[in-house]
Amino acid sequence: xxxxxxxxxxxxxxxxxxxxxxxxxxxxxxxxxxxxxxxxxxxxxxxxxxxxxxxxxxxxxxxxxxxxxxxxxxxxxxxxxxxxxxxxxxxxxxxxxxxxxxxxxxxxxxxxx
Amino acid sequence: xxxxxxxxxxxxxxxxxxxxxxxxxxxxxxxxxxxxxxxxxxxxxxxxxxxxxxxxxxxxxxxxxxxxxxxxxxxxxxxxxxxxxxxxxxxxxxxxxxxxxxxxxxxxxxxxxxxxxxxxxxxxxxxxxxxxxxxxxxxxxxxxxxxxxxxxxxxxxxxxxxxxxxxxxxxxxxxxxxxxxxxxxxxxxxxxxxxxxxxxxxxxxxxxxxxxxxxxxxxxxxxxxxxxxxxxxxxxxxxxxxxxxxxxxxxxxxxxxxxxxxxxxxxxxxxxxxxxxxxxxxxxxxxxxxxxxxxxxxxxxxxxxxxxxxxxxxxxxxxxxxxxxxxxxxxxxxxxxxxxxxxxxxxxxxxxxxxxxxxxxxxxxxxxxxxxxxxxxxxxxxxxxxxxxxxxxxxxxxxxxxxxxxxxxxxxxxxxxxxxxxxxxxxxxxxxxxxxxxxxxxxxxxxxxxxxxxxxxxxxxxxxxxxxxxxxxxxxxxxxxxxxxxxxxxxxxxxxxxxxxxxxxxxxxxxxxxxxxxxxxxxxxxxxxxxxxxxxxxxxxxxxxxxxxxxxxxxxxxxxxxxxxxxxxxxxxxxxxxxxxxxxxxxxxxxxxxxxxxxxxxxxxxxxxxxxxxxxxxxxxxxxxxxxxxxxxxxxxxxxxxxxxxxxxxxxxxxxxxxxxxxxxxxxxxxxxxxxxxxxxxxxxxxxxxxxxxxxxx
Numbered sequence: 110x111x112x113x114x115x116x117x118x119x120x121x122x123x124x125x126x127x128x129x130x131x132x133x134x135x136x137x138x139x140x141x142x143x144x145x146x147x148x149x150x151x152x153x154x155x156x157x158x159x160x161x162x163x164x165x166x167x168x169x170x171x172x173x174x175x176x177x178x179x180x181x182x183x184x185x186x187x188x189x190x191x192x193x194x195x196x197x198x199x200x201x202x203x204x205x206x207x208x209x210x211x212x213x214x215x216x217x218x219x220x221x222x
Numbered sequence: 223x224x225x226x227x228x229x230x231x232x233x234x235x236x237x238x239x240x241x242x243x244x245x246x247x248x249x250x251x252x253x254x255x256x257x258x259x260x261x262x263x264x265x266x267x268x269x270x271x272x273x274x275x276x277x278x279x280x281x282x283x284x285x286x287x288x289x290x291x292x293x294x295x296x297x298x299x300x301x302x303x304x305x306x307x308x309x310x311x312x313x314x315x316x317x318x319x320x321x322x323x324x325x326x327x328x329x330x331x332x333x334x335x336x337x338x339x340x341x342x343x344x345x346x347x348x349x350x351x352x353x354x355x356x357x358x359x360x361x362x363x364x365x366x367x368x369x370x371x372x373x374x375x376x377x378x379x380x381x382x383x384x385x386x387x388x389x390x391x392x393x394x395x396x397x398x399x400x401x402x403x404x405x406x407x408x409x410x411x412x413x414x415x416x417x418x419x420x421x422x423x424x425x426x427x428x429x430x431x432x433x434x435x436x437x438x439x440x441x442x443x444x445x446x447x448x449x450x451x452x453x454x455x456x457x458x459x460x461x462x463x464x465x466x467x468x469x470x471x472x473x474x475x476x477x478x479x480x481x482x483x484x485x486x487x488x489x490x491x492x493x494x495x496x497x498x499x500x501x502x503x504x505x506x507x508x509x510x511x512x513x514x515x516x517x518x519x520x521x522x523x524x525x526x527x528x529x530x531x532x533x534x535x536x537x538x539x540x541x542x543x544x545x546x547x548x549x550x551x552x553x554x555x556x557x558x559x560x561x562x563x564x565x566x567x568x569x570x571x572x573x574x575x576x577x578x579x580x581x582x583x584x585x586x587x588x589x590x591x592x593x594x595x596x597x598x599x600x601x602x603x604x605x606x607x608x609x610x611x612x613x614x615x616x617x618x619x620x621x622x623x624x625x626x627x628x629x630x631x632x633x634x635x636x637x638x639x640x641x642x643x644x645x646x647x648x649x650x651x652x653x654x655x656x657x658x659x660x661x662x663x664x665x666x667x668x669x670x671x672x673x674x675x676x677x678x679x680x681x682x683x684x685x686x687x688x689x690x691x692x693x694x695x696x697x698x699x700x701x702x703x704x705x706x707x708x709x710x711x712x713x714x715x716x717x718x719x720x721x722x723x724x725x726x727x728x729x730x731x732x733x734x735x736x737x738x739x740x741x742x743x744x745x746x747x748x749x750x751x752x753x754x755x756x757x758x759x760x761x762x763x764x765x766x767x768x769x770x771x772x773x774x775x776x777x778x779x780x781x782x783x784x785x786x787x788x789x790x791x792x793x794x795x796x797x798x799x800x801x802x803x804x805x806x807x808x809x810x811x812x813x814x815x816x817x818x819x820x821x822x823x824x825x826x827x828x829x830x831x832x833x834x835x836x837x838x839x840x841x842x843x844x845x846x847x848x849x850x851x852x853x854x855x856x857x858x859x860x861x862x863x864x865x866x867x868x869x870x871x872x873x874x875x876x877x878x879x880x881x882x883x884x885x886x887x888x889x890x891x892x893x894x895x896x897x898x899x900x901x902x903x904x905x906x907x908x909x910x911x912x913x914x915x916x917x918x919x920x
Contacts, residue, residue, distance in 0.1 A: 132308060200408075200471040201480050202480070
C-alpha cells in the first residue's frame with residue numbers, strides 16, 4: 110500500500126495527513142514533504158490517524174523532523190497516533206521526540222498558543 | 223541514482239541486480255551509498271553465493287554468485303545496489319569440500335547466517351512458531367548503525383564503586399505480578415529503572431542477550447505440561463545481534479533501537495550495563511547439530527576439532543568449542559566486543575566459561591593467551607569492565623590465577639563456596655573469610671591485580687537463589703526432565719528447619735531463614751571487591767529448590783514480585799546496606815591513603831570476642847573498617863550460640879551505634895561495658911558516630 114500525503118492549512122498551521130504505512134517505501138518522500146513544509150511555514154501538525162504502521166525508517170523520519178524543528182525553532186506536533194504505532198514508538202525510544210495529541214484540533218490549539 | 227564518488231557505480235548486472243566489487247572490510251553487511259556492501263570470510267570455500275529473500279519468504283528472489291573479481295584473499299565482498307534493507311533478508315551459500323576426516327563440512331544446500339549479522343530474523347517473538355509448529359529458518363538482515371544517543375556515553379564507573387545486579391531480561395518482568403505492559407522485554411526492564419534506583423545498585427548485568435534459539439534442544443516437560451526451552455540462552459546463534467525475542471519490538475525488527483533505548487535510559491540514571499557473553503561455543507552443537515553459520519562457512523577455522531577432525535572438542539559441555547585463539551576467530555571476538563562497546567555503549571562484559579578463551583587450537587591451556595591479552599589492551603575496550611568466569615567444563619579452574627594483565631576481574635567462586643560454608647556454621651573458615659572480606663588479597667595480589675579483581679557473589683543465576691539456599695538441603699530439579707541429575711550437588715545449603723518439642727516450628731524456621739539471608743547480604747555488601755546480587759534475592763524470590771533452571775521459562779524462573787510486598791523487611795535491609803556501602807568510603811574497595819588512617823587505625827582490621835584479637839578457630843569475626851571520617855564495625859556470629867563481642871575503641875569524640883542487625887531491630891545488643899551481644903547466627907553492623915558535645919546537647 111502506498112502512502113498518501115495530503116496538505117491543508119489551518120490558521121496558518123500546516124496539517125499534513127499521512128495515510129498508509131510510513132516505511133522504507135514512503136520514508137524518503139514523507140521526509141522531503143514534511144521538512145519542506147516545516148521550512149515553509151514553521152508550524153506543522155502531522156495527522157497520523159491514517160497510518161497503521163511505522164517502520165524503522167519511518168521512525169527516523171520523525172526523529173529528523175524533531176531535530177530539524179529544534180534547529181529551525183519551528184513547532185511540530187503529532188496528532189491521532191494509532192495505538193500500535195504509539196507502542197512501537199514507546200518501545201524504541203521515539204515516543205518523546207515530538208509532542209503528541211489525540212486530535213488535530215488539540216494539536217492546533219497547542220501550536221496556536 | 224546519484225553517483226557521489228568515482229567508485230560508487232555498478233560494474234556488473236546479474237539477473238537485473240546491479241553489482242560491483244565490494245570492500246573486504248568491515249566484514250558483514252554495511253550500508254553504503256546506494257547499496258549494501260556484503261563481505262564474508264572463508265578460507266576453504268571454493269565459491270560463495272549471496273541469497274536474497276523478500277521479508278518472510280521461504281525462497282530467495284536472487285542468488286548472486288561472488289564473481290572472481292569480487293574476491294580478495296579469503297574474503298568474498300560485493301556491493302549490491304538498490305536493496306530495500308527493511309524488506310530484504312539474506313544468507314550465504316558456501317561450496318567446498320565436505321569430508322569430515324579433513325574437518326571440512328561445506329554444504330551448498332544450506333543458507334547460512336552471516337557471522338557478523340546485526341539483525342537476525344527467525345525467532346522474532348519469544349517461543350512463537352509458524353503454523354503447524356514449524357520453526358522459521360534463520361536469516362540475516364541489514365541494519366544501519368544509527369541511533370539518537372542524545373549525548374550518552376558509557377559511564378566508566380570506577381569498578382571499586384560498582385554494585386552489580388544480575389538478571390535475565392525475560393525472567394525479570396515476565397511474571398504477571400511484574401505489572402509490565404510489555405512483559406519479559408528490554409522495554410519492561412527499562413520501566414523497572416525506578417525500582418533499581420530505589421534498591422541502590424548501579425550496574426545491571428544481563429544474562430545472554432545475543433541471539434540464541436530458545437527452541438534449541440527443546441523438549442516436552444515431565445508430565446506433558448508445557449515445553450522445556452533454552453531459557454537462559456547460553457548458546458549463541460549470532461554474536462552481533464540482540465535477541466529479537468527479548469524485545470517487545472522484535473516482531474517489527476527494531477530490537478536494536480529498543481536495546482539501545484534501554485542502555486541510554488540506564489545511563490541517564492547512573493546505571494551501567496554489563497553483558498554476559500558466551501564465546502566458548504555456539505548453538506551448532508556437535509557433529510550431529512544443525513548448520514546455522516560457522517560450520518558451513520569454515521568448520522576447521524571456527525571450531526576446535528579433535529585430532530581425527532571428525533569430532534568436536536567439547537570443553538564447554540555444550541557439544542563444541544569455539545576456536546577462540548585462531549586469529550580469524552580472535553578478530554571476530556574483538557570486532558564483536560568493540561561493536562557492542564561502540565555501537566551499544568555497553569560498559570562491560572562477563573565472559574562465560576572464560577578459561578576456554580585461554581586454550582590454544584589443540585585445546586591446551588596457554589600461558590599468555592593472545593586473545594585475553596588483546597582484550598586487556600584493546601583501545602576501544604579500554605574502559606570496559608572485563609570479568610571472567612574463570613573456569614570451563616574441560617577441567618580448567620583459574621579462579622585466582624586467570625591471566626589478567628591488571629585488567630581482568632573474576633567471578634570469585636571460592637568466595638561463594640567458603641562464605642556459604644561459614645554462613646552455615648562450618649568450622650575452620652574464619653581466616654579465609656577475613657581475606658574475602660578484605661578483597662581476597664590471598665588470591666589476588668593488590669599490587670598486581672588492584673583492589674577489585676574479585677567479583678564477590680554468594681548466589682548467581684547458576685544455582686540456588688538465596689531464599690532456596692536456606693530453604694532446601696538439596697536441589698529439586700525433577701522439572702528439568704533429567705531425573706534430578708543436572709545442577710550442582712555441592713551447594714552448601716541448609717533448610718534451616720527448626721523444631722520445638724519435636725514438632726516443626728514454622729515461626730522459628732522463618733526467622734532463621736531471614737536471618738541467614740540478611741547475614742549473607744551483610745557479608746556480600748561489606749566485602750571489598752565488587753558485590754554482585756542475584757535479582758530477586760532482595761525479596762526472597764524462590765525457584766522452588768531448582769538450582770539449574772536453564773530450561774524453565776515459567777514461574778520457576780520468573781521473578782514473583784508479590785514476594786517484594788511479602789518480604790519488604792528484607793528489601794529494606796538490603797537497601798540500607800547498599801546505602802551504607804555507597805556512603806562510607808571506608809567500605810569501598812580502593813580506599814586511598816595507605817594502610818592506616820591519620821589516627822593510626824588500620825583501614826581494615828579483624829577482631830574476635832576480644833577487640834584486636836581475632837579468633838581464627840571459631841565461628842565469629844569482627845571487622846573494623848576505618849578511614850579518617852568513618853568507622854564501621856561488623857560483628858559476624860555464625861555460631862549457634864550467642865556471643866558477646868568487645869568493640870574496638872573509637873576516637874574520644876565518637877561512640878558506637880547499631881546501624882543494622884540481622885536479628886530483630888528491637889534487640890540491638892549494645893552493652894554499657896563497650897561490647898555488643900551478637901545473637902546466634904546473626905550479624906550486627908555499627909557505625910562510629912560523632913558524639914554530641916555538651917554544648918550541642920544544651
